[in-house]
Amino acid sequence: MDWARQIHIKTPAEIAIMREAGRVNAEVLGTVKALLKPGVSTADLNAAAEEVLRKHNCFSPFKGYGHPPFPTSITVSINRELVHGIPKKDRKLRDGDIVSIDCGTVLDGYVADSALSAGVGEISPKARALLEVTEGALHAGIQMMRVGNRTGDVGAAIQQYVESRGYHVTREYTGHGVGRQMHEGPQVPNYGKPGTGLPLKQGMTIALEPMVLVGTHATRVLPDQWTVVSADGSLTAHFEHSVAVTAGDPLILTVP
Ligand code: MG
């Protein structure tokens, strides 16, 4: 990734469009989450997501992204798969899996990006705890998205939340500015030092996305050149919201 990417400060009108894109993205994720049952294929999940996007005359920026071009509108990553799993007809969900779904929505040229992780059927207490820690870390980061703070304050809050509970945050994949493009500046890692990094300004829109691993922060990429897995095979989870910095409280764009 080219992280010298430009930061685009958004006007209230632009943020309003992103909020609408975020609503659609939340509907996609909610629809897919409701389908997480044993026997459902990850390609079925992608088809359901595309149906929601089409209904709103939207599309996902994931399809065709990168090299090799990503083939689908959502990513579906199961258990040891942290992010960027490719949906397939022959990949069926099983009881006890934890599944991370990531989607983007483009509406009127603006992008919203969010992700969630959830269980299939009965999941282990260990898996449930991982989901809770990862979602909690996202909200710890969101609370730092205020004028006067810096990107390092956000990363530090996420890292502290995760590591103080005995889990690990990824180093290779980060949060990012979002809006006119899926990936804009600034880069917002899931780790950091308070008081460092770029100052947050009103009108910045950033996708925060803690990616949390049970056993190690180390990852590797599978031969499909996309799927990122934990290096030790341990469970992983991923939650993400696109968030606007305002004059007051942070505004989460990717909720219903
Ligand atoms: Mg995402």
Ligand code: MG
């Ligand atoms: Mg993202």
